[in-house]
Amino acid sequence: MIEFNLPSLGADMDEGTLLEWKVQPGETVRRGQVIAVVDTAKAAVEIECWHDATVAQLLIEVGTKVPVGTPIALLLAPGEDASSAALAPRITGHERIETPRAVGSRPRISPAARKRAAELGLDATLLKGSGPHGVITLDDVESAGRAATPPDRNQAMRQTIAMAMSRSKREIPHYYLCETLALGNAMTWLQAHNAQCPLQERLLPSVLLLKAVALALRAYPRLNGFWRDGNTFEPATGSDLGVAISLRQGGLLAPVLHDVAAKSLPQLMSELANLVERTRSGALRSSELSGAGMTVTILGDQGVDTVIGVIYPPQVALVGFGRISERPWVHEGQLCVMPTVVSSLSADHRASDGHYGARFLVELGHLLQQPENL
Amino acid sequence: MDRQLISSQVLSALKGIAPELDVECLRGDRSLREEVDLDSMDWLRFIEALNKRVGIAIPEADYQQVQTLDTLVDYLLQKGTTSADPPLISP
Numbered sequence: 001m002i003e004f005n006l007p008s009l010g011a012d013m014d015e016g017t018l019l020e021w022k023v024q025p026g027e028t029v030r031r032g033q034v035i036a037v038v039d040t041a042k043a044a045v046e047i048e049c050w051h052d053a054t055v056a057q058l059l060i061e062v063g064t065k066v067p068v069g070t071p072i073a074l075l076l077a078p079g080e081d082a083s084s085a086a087l088a089p090r091i092t093g094h095e096r097i098e099t100p101r102a103v104g105s106r107p108r109i110s111p112a113a114r115k116r117a118a119e120l121g122l123d124a125t126l127l128k129g130s131g132p133h134g135v136i137t138l139d140d141v142e143s144a145g146r147a148a149t150p151p152d153r154n155q156a157m158r159q160t161i162a163m164a165m166s167r168s169k170r171e172i173p174h175y176y177l178c179e180t181l182a183l184g185n186a187m188t189w190l191q192a193h194n195a196q197c198p199l200q201e202r203l204l205p206s207v208l209l210l211k212a213v214a215l216a217l218r219a220y221p222r223l224n225g226f227w228r229d230g231n232t233f234e235p236a237t238g239s240d241l242g243v244a245i246s247l248r249q250g251g252l253l254a255p256v257l258h259d260v261a262a263k264s265l266p267q268l269m270s271e272l273a274n275l276v277e278r279t280r281s282g283a284l285r286s287s288e289l290s291g292a293g294m295t296v297t298i299l300g301d302q303g304v305d306t307v308i309g310v311i312y313p314p315q316v317a318l319v320g321f322g323r324i325s326e327r328p329w330v331h332e333g334q335l336c337v338m339p340t341v342v343s344s345l346s347a348d349h350r351a352s353d354g355h356y357g358a359r360f361l362v363e364l365g366h367l368l369q370q371p372e373n374l
Numbered sequence: 375m376d377r378q379l380i381s382s383q384v385l386s387a388l389k390g391i392a393p394e395l396d397v398e399c400l401r402g403d404r405s406l407r408e409e410v411d412l413d414s415m416d417w418l419r420f421i422e423a424l425n426k427r428v429g430i431a432i433p434e435a436d437y438q439q440v441q442t443l444d445t446l447v448d449y450l451l452q453k454g455t456t457s458a459d460p461p462l463i464s465p
Contacts, residue, residue, distance in 0.1 A: 191434060194434050195434065195435065199421065199431040200422065202418060204415065204418065205414070206414065248392060248393075248411075272415070273415060273418075273419075276415050277419075300414050301414055302407055302412075
């Protein structure tokens with residue numbers, strides 16, 4: 001029997017409200033399959049299963065808010081059958097509703113009332129019950145719904161960002177470096193590539209920048225990882241990068257682009273496009289919300305010259321890129337016009353020093369001179 | 375295709391990218407990307423959507439010519455009349 005726990009939803013997210021089960025007991029699930037949808041302050045997140053298994057039992061109901069790490073389902077490993085796993089007493093649907101497996105302090109609430117509370121965005125633990133033994137009834141939920149102001153997603157988003165960024169500035173001794181990088185070769189290569197390929201295969205400069213960061217990190221591992229409790233640095237094992245993506249309604253998310261160093265530019269482009277689209281439509285997966293060893297923020301061509309970012313804990317560095325623009329440049333003693341970008345590194349002084357960070361930015365510049373090798 | 379039809383296709387494509395857009399407030403002589411706050415990924419999606427709607431794939435080299443709503447419609451109108459390919463308009 002496998003206990004499936006609510007996975008981590010990013011450093012600034014420690015609980016989630018179950019919106020929907022995508023599976024039923026008895027159903028076979030594959031590794032990577034979405035089994036549930038959970039709401040967080042920032043977005044609805046699709047929870048993926050990390051085992052090939054059969055669903056034995058769902059432990060929480062729709063509308064329940066639980067902390068990260070809470071068992072939410074029991075799964076049978078391949079080959080295991082329900083009778084061999086009989087140590088967990090089978091709980092009928094009826095019993096499950098009446099005596100739900102205790103998860104934190106759960107309010108006594110009728111299923112219909114719970115469903116309605118979830119629809120209204122009300123926290124059932126805060127409602128007063130007028131039914132027998134203080135059970136919360138549908139009427140209680142409806143009247144609380146009329147009294148409550150509608151939940152403000154933007155405000156929840158701001159609070160979440162405020163918490164993560166305050167923690168960062170409180171705990172992380174940041175140092176900052178900036179370097180202007182010449183992108184003449186990169187932009188010429190990109191324009192030539194985009195001119196000869198179909199519209200659907202056009203690449204954006206962001207993809208080159210992300211790939212170059214991932215490759216440069218291989219030589220500078222102390223910028224790629226996590227500062228853990230107990231004052232130790234844990235290097236990341238791969239090249240998973242967080243990508244800061246702004247939302248049209250305000251706020252931002254930094255979901256993960258996996259294995260950036262190992263992927264081709266076209267593959268990264270299609271994954272980035274997909275990630276941006278799903279971030280903005282609110283369909284991210286749990287595996288995309290945590291685990292990045294570093295975050296990259298690219299303000300893009302409508303932006304400003306320089307961005308100096310705030311590190312996303314527990315990461316130890318953040319790379320920022322301002323607007324790619326044509327600027328005066330001296331090349332082999334001649335003044336010329338060159339597309340350039342100001343790169344910046346915000347890094348955690350506990351994990352690295354300025355000299356190390358400077359060498360990283362210089363390496364990044366070198367890599368971008370040979371776009372055909374990215 | 376006439377100007378009005380192209381214009382409505384452009385606005386529909388824009389609404390697909392930026393659902394909150396108030397078309398009435400859009401100034402035709404200003405940078406479209408600034409007016410609608412389109413980042414480079416939004417812009418690429420928009421160019422793709424235009425290609426699906428009017429059958430014209432605007433090359434990157436021509437981006438300078440299509441910066442405002444007015445110049446974009448001019449551009450599509452001109453390419454539409456010179457292009458041998460029939461425009462693809464989904465119903």
